[in-house]
Amino acid sequence: xxxxxxxxxxxxxxxxxxxxxxxxxxxxxxxxxxxxxxxxxxxxxxxxxxxxxxxxxxxxxxxxxxxxxxxxxxxxxxxxxxxxxxxxxxxxxxxxxxx
Numbered sequence: 549x550x551x552x553x554x555x556x557x558x559x560x561x562x563x564x565x566x567x568x569x570x571x572x573x574x575x576x577x578x579x580x581x582x583x584x585x586x587x588x589x590x591x592x593x594x595x596x597x598x599x600x601x602x603x604x605x606x607x608x609x610x611x612x613x614x615x616x617x618x619x620x621x622x623x624x625x626x627x628x629x630x631x632x633x634x635x636x637x638x639x640x641x642x643x644x645x646x647x
Contacts, residue, residue, distance in 0.1 A: 549583060549587070550580050553572060556576050557572060625638055
């Protein structure tokens, strides 16, 4: 899928970027090159390939460095909710914003 100059202008508008004509012209081949790489990667059959925890696990055994799941702070809910305009049963009450 090749982008057109109009696509670049629309993307710049959506991203709220003000690009000059030379900047848009320079960006077009860069974006098209990026999408070519994505298409090549999508064409590779990866069925049966396990996801890696980290790229290093492809070349060496890596243990997950996870910390112990232990409480490290006291419960400060009441203290944190003191400045809230409305609280009920430990929950913040907020006005309805979606109908």
